C-alpha cells in the first residue's frame with residue numbers, strides 16, 4: 001500500500017495544483033511510482049467521457065500513467081461553487097466510502113499517492129463531512145500550500161493549527177503567487193515564526209514551464225513519510 005501526501009492550501013487558487021504537479025514530477029524523478037487523486041472537484045467541463053476537471057487531468061498527466069479518471073476524481077461537478085452545494089444541486093451525496101474505495105484501488109498500484117484537496121482544509125463536502133474529516137480519518141500527512149497574498153498570515157496560522165490538531169502536518173510551502181506581493185520575503189519570515197518551521201520550499205512565480213521542487217526537499221519529505229521503495 002502506498003504512502004500518501006495530502007496537499008491542502010490556505011484557500012482556493014493558492015497553488016495546490018501547481019505544488020501537487022511539481023511534487024509528482026519530483027517523486028517520479030526519485031524513481032517512485034506515483035498515484036494521484038483530486039477526490040472532489042467543482043467547476044468541471046463537459047466532455048465526451050463525462051465531466052472533467054483541469055486539476056485531475058493535470059495530475060494524471062504529471063503521473064505519466066493512464067490512470068482511470070473516475071478513480072482519480074470520483075466526484076466531479078459542473079458549477080464552480082462549493083463542493084457540497086454543487087453536490088446538492090446534482091442530487092448527489094458525497095460518500096466517504098466511495099472516496100476510500102477509489103483511493104484504495106489507486107494506492108494498491110503505486111508507492112506514493114499525491115492527493116489534492118478541494119478549496120481549503122475545512123471545506124464542507126456534505127452536511128456531515130468535511131474534507132478535513134476524510135483526511136483525518138486516515139491520518140494522512142498534510143502539506144500546506146500558503147499562497148503569498150494579503151490575508152495569508154491569518155489563513156496559514158488557522159489552517160496549520162486546525163490540521164495539526166487532527167493529523168500530521170508535514171510542512172508548508174510558500175508560493176509566490178502572481179501578482180507578487182511587495183513584502184513577500186517579510187511575509188515568509190513572519191510565516192516561519194507563526195508556523196514554527198521554515199518553509200519546505202518557496203516557489204517563485206513560474207515562467208510558464210511550471211514550478212520545480214528541489215530534490216533535497218523531496219528527500220526531506222520522504223524521510224518524514226514512510227515510503228516503501
Ligand SMILES: Nc1ncnc2c1ncn2[C@@H]1O[C@H](COP(=O)(O)OP(=O)(O)OP(=O)(O)O)[C@@H](O)[C@H]1O
Pocket residue numbers: 009011012013014015016017018019055117118119175176177178203204205206207211
Ligand atoms: N508559483 C506560481 N507561478 C505562476 N503561477 C502560479 C504559481 N502558483 C500558482 N499559479 C497560478 O495561479 C492559479 C491558481 O493556482 P492553482 O490552480 O495551482 O491553485 P489551486 O489551489 O490548486 O486552486 P483550486 O482551489 O482551484 O484547486 C493557476 O492559474 C496557476 O497556474
Ligand SMILES: [Mg+2]
Pocket residue numbers: 016017018055116
Ligand atoms: Mg487545484
